[in-house]
Amino acid sequence: MKWSAPKVASHKVRDGNKPLVMLTAYDAPGAKMVMEAGADVILVGDSLGMVVLGYEDTLQVTVGDMVHHTAAVARAAPDAFIVADLPWLSYHISPEETVKNAAQLIRAGAQAVKLEGGYDRIPMIEAISKAEIPVMGHLGLTPQSILSLGGYKIQGKTTNAALTISNEAKALAHAGCFSVVLECVPSLVGKLITESLDIPTIGIGAGPDCDGQVLVFHDLLGINHDLQPKFVRTYANLKETSIEALTQYANDVRNGTFPTQEESYQLSDDEVETLGLYGRPDSLKDDPLGSW
Ligand code: KIV
DSSP states (O other): OOOOHHHHHTOOGGGTOOOEEEEEOOSHHHHHHHHHTTOSEEEEOTTHHHHTSOOSSGGGOOHHHHHHHHHHHHHHOTTSEEEEEOOTTSSSSOHHHHHHHHHHHHHHTOSEEEOOOSGGGHHHHHHHHHTTOOEEEEEESOGGGHHHHTSSOOOOOSHHHHHHHHHHHHHHHHHTOSEEEEESOOHHHHHHHHHHOSSOEEEESSOTTSSEEEEOHHHHTTSOOSOOOTTOOOOOOHHHHHHHHHHHHHHHHHTTOSSOGGGSOOOOHHHHHHIIIIISOGGGTTSOGGGO
């Protein structure tokens, strides 16, 4: 059965369920691969800005970017449960604007949206939920707060900080979130928050006790080596493999071994004969077909 927000919302590992598998995707081939690999949820993350669009952080990503990429993912994976990130400043100004931006992502093909932050976001979460749009929360290291946090740092390292995140997680659940991403918090904090919530937690650098895990497509496949946090397990080295393949192609073109006749289209024998007899310039009439 296809995943839905209510189905995700009741998916707790403590009830005997397997952890949820969420993966990011940003385009059609990526979405197809992620679905064929058996992911439960596709996240069109605003990590898009860093791993695909070449920005230094996620702050440059616009609603237009998210709509464009969400639509590509939705076209390629019509049966997927797709969550799309609300980018920075698309949910900070007013609940009305937030709902309109969230609706654009839904119309692009997402079934839910994700936003970052704690207490400050409650009015936005309530407004989106009232518009019947499922919302996923995101706490701990929230990359859209990079400027105010002063860098990509582990969060919740003190008792006070951990309790704040835990209380915010409860507030998010109460406001209507159907699940919450926990990013870069100590394992024990991930575990305690997971135990304290009835909605699932999805961890990224939040230890093994969350109700699900998420990784960024390009990190997992070794396409992106720019930032390598400890929590990334690299399952392939596609950057190196791709560069090797691309270099071989360049060499083959330059040394004349690509393409071969087998990799080229051929005329029928009749057409070859016609061309040979009538099509060649007079000066080549006595030349075998090779020079034409
Ligand atoms: O944008 C993203 O890919 C994310 C994940 C890291 C959770 O928010």
